[in-house]
Amino acid sequence: xxxxxIAEDEAAVRTxxxxxxxxxxxxxxxxxxxxxxxxxxxxxxxDLLLSDIVxxxxxxxxxxxxxxxxxxxxxxxxxTGYAKERQRAHNLHALVHSVVPKPxxxxxxxxxxxxxxxxx
Numbered sequence: 139x140x141x142x143x144i145a146e147d148e149a150a151v152r153t154x155x156x157x158x159x160x161x162x163x164x165x166x167x168x169x170x171x172x173x174x175x176x177x178x179x180x181x182x183x184x185d186l187l188l189s190d191i192v193x194x195x196x197x198x199x200x201x202x203x204x205x206x207x208x209x210x211x212x213x214x215x216x217x218t219g220y221a222k223e224r225q226r227a228h229n230l231h232a233l234v235h236s237v238v239p240k241p242x243x244x245x246x247x248x249x250x251x252x253x254x255x256x257x258x
Contacts, residue, residue: 172196
């Protein structure tokens with residue numbers, strides 16, 4: 139069982155991701171933006187960060203850059219519905235385990251997360 143931090147501004151997607159990870163017996167903390175994610179990272183240790191790219195306050199790429207600097211062993215998975223943002227994230231291939239395009243299904247996101255946790 140891993141402890142996963144989810145940063146996603148869309149409540150429905152955040153709920154879906156939380157339920158998906160819990161269905162794999164992972165514990166989850168879910169927040170609505172990158173600033174809240176950084177606050178959560180100061181309070182607890184996590185095994186993986188799963189973050190949307192486009193969010194208010196601090197986007198997922200800024201979050202990934204900071205997390206990869208502060209916690210270089212933590213796998214990071216970014217999700218986005220925007221092709222332009224997906225390309226920006228692919229430029230971070232050395233820091234990010236995967237960039238997952240929206241929409242995605244339960245099986246795909248669980249497989250990617252479990253793969254990232256095996257790598258860590």
